[in-house]
Every structure is written in C-alpha cells, then in structure tokens.
Amino acid sequence: MTRTVVLAGASGYGATYLREIEELEARGLVRLVGLCDLRPLDADARFAGRPFDTRLDRLLAATRPDVAIVATPIHTHLPLSRQVLEAGCHLLLEKPPAPSAAEWRTIRTLARDNALSCQVGFQSLGSGARTRLAELIAAGGLGEIRGIGCYGAWSRDTSYYQRAVWAGRRELDGVPVADGALTNPFAHAVATALALDGSTGWNDITALETELLRVRDIQVDDTSCLRLRTRNDTVITVAVTLAARTPEEPVVVVHGSRGRAELHYTRDLLVLDGRPEQYGRTSPLVNLLAHLDDGTALQSDIDACGAFTRVLEHVNTSPAPRLIDERWLTREGEGPSARVHIPGVEQAVRASAENLATFAELAAPWAV
Ligand SMILES: NC(=O)c1ccc[n+]([C@@H]2O[C@H](COP(=O)([O-])OP(=O)(O)OC[C@H]3O[C@@H](n4cnc5c(N)ncnc54)[C@H](O)[C@@H]3O)[C@@H](O)[C@H]2O)c1
Structure with a gap:
C-alpha cells in the first residue's frame, strides 16, 4: 500500500x-x-x-x-x-x-x-543486532546480567556548535532544548541500553546519577557519565565525550555471568565473546509503515520513551555542567574547524563501561 x-x-x-x-x-x-x-x-x-x-x-x-x-x-x-x-x-x-x-x-x-x-x-532500535541481543538476554544466553556499560568517543569542531542557534543549548528563549551529549548525540546509547534491559518506562529507573562536564563555552555537557539502576536491578552506565582525539563508534557492552556481548549500534554489529555477527536494520519509517499495514510492533513507540525521557529531564535540570580546567585540554585548528581534546578520555569512557564506574570513581584527573 x-x-x-x-x-x-x-x-x-x-x-x-x-x-x-x-x-x-x-x-x-x-x-x-x-x-x-x-x-x-x-x-x-x-x-x-x-x-x-x-x-x-x-x-x-x-x-x-x-x-x-x-x-x-x-x-x-x-x-x-x-x-x-x-x-x-x-x-x-x-x-x-x-x-x-x-x-x-x-x-x-x-x-x-x-x-x-x-x-x-x-x-538503533531497528537494528537486527539489537533484536538478536535482546532475545539472547531474555533467553538467558548470557547468564545473569551484571550490568550494561556504554561508551562513545566522538569529536566535534566549532562549526558543529555554530550550525544552528539551538546547538549546545539547554534552553533557548526560555524553552528547554536539551542538546547535551547524553540527551542528543549519544541519545541512542541511552535508549538502546534501556531497551536491552526491557526498562523503557518512566518508573523502570530506581536510581540515577550523572557527572556532567564540558570543554567548551556551551550550556550543555559534552563529556558525561550517567549511571542508573533499573527495576531489574541492572546497573547501566553511559560514558561519552565529544572531545576525543581518536574518535571511535560507540559500543554497548553487556556483561553477563556466562558471556559478554558488544553491540556496535551504529554499525549493526554484534560481537559475542569475540565473535562478530553482522546484521541489517529496519528504519523507523519502514517499521512505521509495516505497523500501519499489519500491526507490526513499533520499534520505538513514544510510549516506550519514558525511561529515556526521565534521564533527559534529570540531565537537563541538573546543576550546569562543569567546565574542565584548561590544563587537562589540548587544542587543534582554528575558526570553525577548531577542536578541543581531553587526552586520555577514550580510555576513561571505555573503563567506565568495563567497570560500570563513573569518571570520578576512575579518578580521571579532569573529572575530580
Ligand atoms: N536519528 C539521528 O541519528 C539524528 C541525527 C541528527 C539529528 N537528529 C535529530 O533531527 C532533528 C533535526 O536536527 P538537525 O540538526 O537536522 O536540525 P537543523 O537545525 O539543521 O534543522 C533541520 C531543518 O528544520 C528546519 N526547521 C527549523 N524549524 C522549523 C519549523 N518550525 N518548521 C519547519 N522547519 C523547521 C530548518 O530550517 C532545517 O532545514 C533533531 O531532533 C535532531 O536531534 C537525529
């Protein structure tokens, strides 16, 4: 049709x-x-x-x-x-x-x-890799889930923040915007981790803490760590930055008592105990068309954004992100192509996902 x-x-x-x-x-x-x-x-x-x-x-x-x-x-x-x-x-x-x-x-x-x-x-919720991993978790294939840790390390230059009036803003003319790293560029990491745990409702989160940092003159976080606990007693961490020197695609790591899974959600790639499996994906539009045609379930229903929105609300209403001291930063380029890096941030976001720890617990010097 x-x-x-x-x-x-x-x-x-x-x-x-x-x-x-x-x-x-x-x-x-x-x-x-x-x-x-x-x-x-x-x-x-x-x-x-x-x-x-x-x-x-x-x-x-x-x-x-x-x-x-x-x-x-x-x-x-x-x-x-x-x-x-x-x-x-x-x-x-x-x-x-x-x-x-x-x-x-x-x-x-x-x-x-x-x-x-x-x-x-x-x-990312329409990825075959995500579906396979969710089924594996539900069937107990990874054993008991100890936690889910996500890490992401991208780099954004000055033009990224200059491209639109709302870029890098918590609010604009008195209305919320929520363009922080956790709530926008890495929103998929948060939503995907919550979906893998089956914790998509507002009340599915029982505890929530964040460390919100920034390297630029913006209102929002560009380097952040989120840790939450869900009603299933799963600990989820998401540690991300837009100030990496060596960018790499984000990964969601599921730590099970009998196995480890890495979901590379931008690449539809699932790595199970070191073995890669490549999948395809169904786009949000194609899934919506199927839903209208034959009742196929929506992969990302507005109803299932409760837990994600709870994270967003928490992040966007927390005290303003703290500016990282200049001594921990390096700078490269000028004008629209200027970049700011936090040396070592790539290792810190990975360590967070491996240990389900916050930057402060890892004693990242720029975070404490
Ligand atoms: N799914 C993803 O991977 C992904 C990636 C990037 C952006 N996004 C999302 O896409 C949305 C748009 O982001 P963007 O960076 O393209 O924004 P943008 O600022 O570039 O705006 C996109 C377009 O919307 C137009 N526009 C603005 N206000 C409008 C209005 N009131 N009526 C009609 N058109 C209007 C602008 O002129 C522009 O052409 C955001 O929600 C963003 O988070 C999603």
Missing part, C-alpha cells in the same frame, strides 16, 4: 529522510505529498515541484497525508507534533522526542487521544 507522507525539516538530518523517501517512492511504498521548512529548498533538490510550505499546519490541511515526519530542532517537536496529531496524521518524530518530560507526556497523550501512532527516530 502506498502511504502519503509530508516531511517537516528538509535539510540537516531531514536530508536522510529525503534519500529514504526517494528509495521508498521507487518501491511504491510512499508518496511525498509535501515538504515544510522555514528555508526554501535548493533549486536542484530532487523534490522541487512538490508542494512546499513554511507552515506545517497549512501544508497538512492542504495535503492530508497519512504520515508526517518531524525532523526539526528539538524545541519545535511539541508544537509541530501537536499540529500533526490534531490533523489526524500518524507521526514519525525525530529523537529525542521532546526536550522535557512535560512535553513528552503531552505528545504521548495527543497520540493516544487521537488513536494515532507515534514512532520516535531511534534508528
């Missing part, structure tokens, strides 16, 4: 959706009936000629799509989601779903009250 779709937010991450929509149109699965953005599309854009509007509510009224995709800045998610759900369209909403718990609850209620589906764009 061909579903009609509109996309709000056509550049930035929205470009990924445009590529996917082009592919799905060729397979007859969707038809893009409109685009919404504050900025005009490039003249040579593939979808030039399709209905375009700077206002989503007007575009929805004119096109009446089955599905609307919202891939706009985080602080616009609630107002645009409201327009989508009140227009009677199913929603694919980019992650994080909302910059506060109150806004997440409102979107969830709007979807429920209007009997519409709302998928959140946590694409």
Whole structure:
C-alpha cells in the first residue's frame, strides 16, 4: 500500500529522510505529498515541484497525508507534533522526542487521544543486532546480567556548535532544548541500553546519577557519565565525550555471568565473546509503515520513551555542567574547524563501561 507522507525539516538530518523517501517512492511504498521548512529548498533538490510550505499546519490541511515526519530542532517537536496529531496524521518524530518530560507526556497523550501512532527516530532500535541481543538476554544466553556499560568517543569542531542557534543549548528563549551529549548525540546509547534491559518506562529507573562536564563555552555537557539502576536491578552506565582525539563508534557492552556481548549500534554489529555477527536494520519509517499495514510492533513507540525521557529531564535540570580546567585540554585548528581534546578520555569512557564506574570513581584527573 502506498502511504502519503509530508516531511517537516528538509535539510540537516531531514536530508536522510529525503534519500529514504526517494528509495521508498521507487518501491511504491510512499508518496511525498509535501515538504515544510522555514528555508526554501535548493533549486536542484530532487523534490522541487512538490508542494512546499513554511507552515506545517497549512501544508497538512492542504495535503492530508497519512504520515508526517518531524525532523526539526528539538524545541519545535511539541508544537509541530501537536499540529500533526490534531490533523489526524500518524507521526514519525525525530529523537529525542521532546526536550522535557512535560512535553513528552503531552505528545504521548495527543497520540493516544487521537488513536494515532507515534514512532520516535531511534534508528538503533531497528537494528537486527539489537533484536538478536535482546532475545539472547531474555533467553538467558548470557547468564545473569551484571550490568550494561556504554561508551562513545566522538569529536566535534566549532562549526558543529555554530550550525544552528539551538546547538549546545539547554534552553533557548526560555524553552528547554536539551542538546547535551547524553540527551542528543549519544541519545541512542541511552535508549538502546534501556531497551536491552526491557526498562523503557518512566518508573523502570530506581536510581540515577550523572557527572556532567564540558570543554567548551556551551550550556550543555559534552563529556558525561550517567549511571542508573533499573527495576531489574541492572546497573547501566553511559560514558561519552565529544572531545576525543581518536574518535571511535560507540559500543554497548553487556556483561553477563556466562558471556559478554558488544553491540556496535551504529554499525549493526554484534560481537559475542569475540565473535562478530553482522546484521541489517529496519528504519523507523519502514517499521512505521509495516505497523500501519499489519500491526507490526513499533520499534520505538513514544510510549516506550519514558525511561529515556526521565534521564533527559534529570540531565537537563541538573546543576550546569562543569567546565574542565584548561590544563587537562589540548587544542587543534582554528575558526570553525577548531577542536578541543581531553587526552586520555577514550580510555576513561571505555573503563567506565568495563567497570560500570563513573569518571570520578576512575579518578580521571579532569573529572575530580
Ligand atoms: N536519528 C539521528 O541519528 C539524528 C541525527 C541528527 C539529528 N537528529 C535529530 O533531527 C532533528 C533535526 O536536527 P538537525 O540538526 O537536522 O536540525 P537543523 O537545525 O539543521 O534543522 C533541520 C531543518 O528544520 C528546519 N526547521 C527549523 N524549524 C522549523 C519549523 N518550525 N518548521 C519547519 N522547519 C523547521 C530548518 O530550517 C532545517 O532545514 C533533531 O531532533 C535532531 O536531534 C537525529
């Protein structure tokens, strides 16, 4: 069945959706009936000629799509989601779903009250590697789970923070944004670890602590460690940085009494006791289309973002992230390509995941 779709937010991450929509149109699965953005599309854009509007509510009224995709800045998610759900369209909403718990609850209620589906764009949850690992854990294949540790070490230059007014912000003009490392760039790590433990509800977290640090003049954390305990008594840690000298893709490590699993969630790769297994993935949009067609379960339902949102709310309302002293940092490049590094941070995030420990417990000198 061909579903009609509109996309709000056509550049930035929205470009990924445009590529996917082009592919799905060729397979007859969707038809893009409109685009919404504050900025005009490039003249040579593939979808030039399709209905375009700077206002989503007007575009929805004119096109009446089955599905609307919202891939706009985080602080616009609630107002645009409201327009989508009140227009009677199913929603694919980019992650994080909302910059506060109150806004997440409102979107969830709007979807429920209007009997519409709302998928959140946590694409790591559609990975075959994640599904296989979750099944293995549930079947006891790794024995008793001692804990889940995630680590991530990326590097972002100054242009990353200059690309949009909301980048690196906790709030903008009085509304929450929540663009910290844990809540946005590494949001998948948090959501994936919680999902592997089957702890996706708000009340599934019983204890929560964070160490929030930064190397830049921003409002949010760029180097952070989160440790929480779930109702299953699983300890989960997530230690991440955007100030690595040697970036590497993030990994979720599951420590079991009878085995160890590493989920490389950006690469759909599962390593079980050292043996690699490669998988494919189902995108959030394709999964939503299957859900609408035959009731296939949503891989990232807005309802299942409770525990993630609890982490987000905690991070975004904690005392402001602490600036790491200059003596622990090195700098490279100038202007938009300038980078800041914390020598040794790559080892620290790995050690956190291995030992389920915080930076302070590991005595990382820049953290204490
Ligand atoms: N799933 C992922 O891996 C992934 C990766 C990157 C970003 N994201 C998410 O995608 C979303 C967008 O991020 P981005 O970096 O592309 O943002 P961005 O600032 O580049 O904005 C994306 C587009 O939205 C448009 N826009 C802004 N406000 C709008 C409005 N009110 N109505 C219509 N269009 C509007 C902008 O003009 C821009 O073209 C965020 O939620 C972000 O967290 C997800």
